[in-house]
Amino acid sequence: MSVPDSIGQQIEQDIWTWIKDFVTAANEFYHYKFPPCPFARQAVASKTVDVQVWQTGNVREFIRNNAISMRDTPSLTTRVMAFPPQTRFQWGINDYVEELNAELIASNVFLNTGVAKTTKSRYLGSASKEPYFIVIANSLEAVLSGAEALTKTDYYKNWPAAHYAHVVERRERMAKQYGIQSPPERPSEL
Numbered sequence: 001m002s003v004p005d006s007i008g009q010q011i012e013q014d015i016w017t018w019i020k021d022f023v024t025a026a027n028e029f030y031h032y033k034f035p036p037c038p039f040a041r042q043a044v045a046s047k048t049v050d051v052q053v054w055q056t057g058n059v060r061e062f063i064r065n066n067a068i069s070m071r072d073t074p075s076l077t078t079r080v081m082a083f084p085p086q087t088r089f090q091w092g093i094n095d096y097v098e099e100l101n102a103e104l105i106a107s108n109v110f111l112n113t114g115v116a117k118t119t120k121s122r123y124l125g126s127a128s129k130e131p132y133f134i135v136i137a138n139s140l141e142a143v144l145s146g147a148e149a150l151t152k153t154d155y156y157k158n159w160p161a162a163h164y165a166h167v168v169e170r171r172e173r174m175a176k177q178y179g180i181q182s183p184p185e186r187p188s189e190l
Contacts, residue, residue: 003055003123011122015051015082015132018116019044034155039146040078048077059087060096063111063135067100070137071107079137080116084123085130088115097135105178110140110171140175147171 003011024041026032035041043049052066063081070079087093097111104111116132123132147168150156156164 003053005055007122007124008053008055011053011082011132012051014119014122015053015080015116015134018119018132019049019051019080022116022118029158030155034153038150038155039142043077046077048075050076050079052079052081054081054083054087059083059090059093063097064100067104067109067111067137071104071109077139077142081135081137082116083133083135085115085121085126085133088113088133101174102178105140105174108140110138110143110175112136112138112167140171140179143171144175 019040023037024035024044027034027036029036040049052062054062066079066081070076094113097113101111113133113135116134119131120128121130121132156168159167
C-alpha cells in the first residue's frame with residue numbers, strides 16, 4: 001500500500017489535532033483534573049514532539065528507523081508514528097516493539113503501542129470510524145521522572161491494577177533490566 005503525500009499530510013494533521021484535543025486536554029476519566037498525558041502540552045510547546053506517518057514499505061523497518069532516528073535527535077522527547085488501524089493486528093507487532101525496547105532502552109528510548117482515540121483513519125481500506133494505530137517513542141528518562149512525579153498526585157488513582165502493571169510497572173521493570181548503563185567508576189588517583 002502506498003499513501004499519496006496529500007493523504008499523508010492530512011494524517012499528520014489528524015495526529016496533531018488528536019494531540020491537541022485529546023492528549024493534552026483535561027479528561028473526564030481524571031475528573032478534568034489531568035489530561036491523558038500531563039506533560040504533553042509542555043513538550044509540544046517546547047517543540048520536542050514530532051509526528052511520522054507511515055506511507056509505504058515495511059512497517060517494522062519504519063518503526064525501527066524512526067526510533068533510532070529519535071535516539072539520534074537529542075532535541076526530541078516524543079515521536080508519534082501513525083499507521084492504518086489494521087496494523088495493530090499484524091502478527092507479532094507488539095512483540096517486535098518489545099524487542100526494540102530491549103535494544104533501545106539503554107539509549108534512552110522507550111516505545112509503546114496504542115491507538116489514537118478520537119481519530120478516524122484516512123488510510124485507504126480502513127473501516128469507517130477506526131482510529132489510527134500508533135507507536136510512540138519517548139525519552140525514557142523523561143517518562144520515568146514524569147511517572148515518579150505523578151505518583152505524588154491522584155493521577156493513577158482510578159487506573160485499573162492491570163493497566164497500571166502493564167504501563168507503569170512494566171516500563172520500570174524494563175528500564176531496570178535494559179536501562180541506561182552507567183560507566184564503571186574509575187579508581188581515584190592519589
